[in-house]
Amino acid sequence: MKEFLEGSLAVAEIVKLCRPGVISAYPITPQTHIVEELAQMVANGEFNAQFVNVESEHSALSCVLGGVAAGVRAYTATSSQGLFYMGEVVFNVAGLRLPLVMTCANRAISAPINIWNDQQDSVSLRDAGWIQFYAEDIQEAVDLHLIGYRLGEDKSMMLPVMVCMDGFILTHGIETVDMPTPEQVNKFLPVYQPLYKLDPQNPVTMGPLVDPEAYTETRFALQKTQEEALKFIPKVTAEFAKVFGRQYNGLIEEYRLKDAERAIVAMGSVCGTIKEVIDELRAKGKKVGLLKITSYRPFPAQEIYEALKGVGKVAVLDRALSLGSYAPLASEIKAAFFAKKKKPQVISSFIVGLGGRDITKDSIKEVLRLLTARERACEFIDLKPELLQENYE
């Protein structure tokens, strides 16, 4: 059913339809509307979850961890500082192989403190073992939450899923969303069946001390499962298409890439702007295309290779930094072509939209203008040199 909804409210709506039993989150801009809406829904009896008002993000994810361990589907949401405060719990959940879905409303990281959108928060936790999806628009954000539960709770996976949506742009923007009905959701998403849970009828010990004799195998298993997810995600999105009619690959999206001579690679809401620029340029006969990365973890290296191997020049947009080295997404895109015979002549790395700086169509055109035979590393777009000083005064 098509509705005109604020992103946060759309996410709250789909979370409600997924029927979690435990919801626990700590407010942080720009995630607050999601959690407030869920609290209101529970207060109105729209669904039956236990809403736990915790005293910090660390406790929020810990509380949700406890809920899933006890055999109940659970949900939380956070951003930026909150994601980092719960950082050790993020790794803990993945290591314990407890499935859950968490919304990350992408926001810049302090210091300096900045409440606006970039992707430093979730990108910085890419090593944790969670599946990480990046949504282009509100519809995708909604669908990825639903896909996330189905995917993570599958007995072959048992992985937590982070659905990343750009703060303010998607959380507070308003778009038309085709919202699933409860019947459709129930058809696609079965009741959560844990592999094991805390139950006096069948006691188990979860979270033991594992010494050097056995720790490596737990990590190997996680790595292997992430690799298997590369094959499993398209299966889940195919099931999704059958019920809802919307086709996702789940790993990447190729936009007018087939005969492109130049391509842009990006994650998140900026892809919407890029698509408009590509349409403009294509109308003028320029052969440009977009490779959108939906699944950052697991990283679809093979799919990226196939999509870009015939493209001459590639510009990778990063909305996060790995300070002191190459930008995160760019370095992984380059790694996909390592020792390959067929590859782009140039893979240039651009930094855009940090701390909520707008990425306009002109910014994208500037990227394409700078996409020359000279390969660039960490090229900052829309930089303001007048704000920089060599020595501190």
Place this chain on the structure above:
Amino acid sequence: MFGPLIVKPGSSKNNKTGSWRTEARPKFLKKNCIACKMCLLICPEGCISGTEKNNFDCDLAYCKGCGNCAMICPKKDIEMIKEE
């Protein structure tokens, strides 16, 4: 795929901590025992069992020889003897 993850209950019974004893072990004299159950209660390993007078004993497979039972027995009916 899964690696070592959860543990089934009570598998610690495979670890025979009785091998830790080097100096002393308890000997239950079973002469003046009044079945007060203090030894059973106070053993950190929980390896003392018994119900009636003069029939309390400990599982030497797990006893670490700490000596709390001998200290606490109100009838001095437990002695710490040299470990062989």
Place this chain on the structure above:
Amino acid sequence: MSEYLFKSGHTACAGCGQSLAARLVIEASGPNTIVVNNTGCLEVFSTKYPESAWGVPWIHSLFENAAAVASGVEAALKYLGKKDGINVIAQAGDGGTADIGLQALSGMLERGHDILYVCYDNEAYMNTGVQRSGLTPFDTNTTTSPVGIQSVGNIRPKKPMPEIAAAHGIPYVAVASVGFPQDLQKKVKKAISIKGPKYLQIHVPCPLGWRHESSLTYEVGKLAVETGLYPLFEYENGVITPRKITPKPVEEYLKLQGRFKHLLNNPEQLKLIQNIADNNIKKYNLKIETQVTA
């Protein structure tokens, strides 16, 4: 269900007060219990893969979040309509309770979850090597409050955790000791019969960290209470019910432990510690009133 609740074969030190207390607690609570444990000695010695001493469902997450994880477990049970008849226990050492875990504990108490929180107080961060905690008593020798030329050990008093817990307005707070094992089990049983958040602090001697004979666990525990240095009491509806004692001088307790041996020929410090005991006796009304016969 398992036929035992906390099995031998765990790797605690001989004479470990915490292993004793943990067994007493879970035996008093019974098989219909879910335990959430913080990182610490108890977690490490009772669940080293592939062995577990626990016969009840048990989870360990991190160092400071047992109270928060237990909140989630309790919420899940409430959602499933299964909370009645299942006890949820969150347990931690003094570090995981009074220091790094204080935030999560406070939140859990404030929200009113039906959970029993147990603090095993061995008065230092034992698992990492006997470092000072917020519950380390005055003048104690630990590795981060060591005795030296210009130091007599820890210079701060114990954080009043039972009072802090009680200030949250919870229905039941109690202090127990392995020196009084039946009293301990009675308090556990009473706590789990009450709905809402409960806080139970248990004094657990540590032969290794306190440097006492492994056979004296019970004795040392008893003396801590009998000198007035570790008052046992219950706090319910604003009323404190102490366990009364006939006070013994503090030296009887201190002289058994290596961590206090630097005090034994330091009458000035001994007096300060006796003052602490005397203040406790007064504050909690610990002294058994003797009948005066004509």
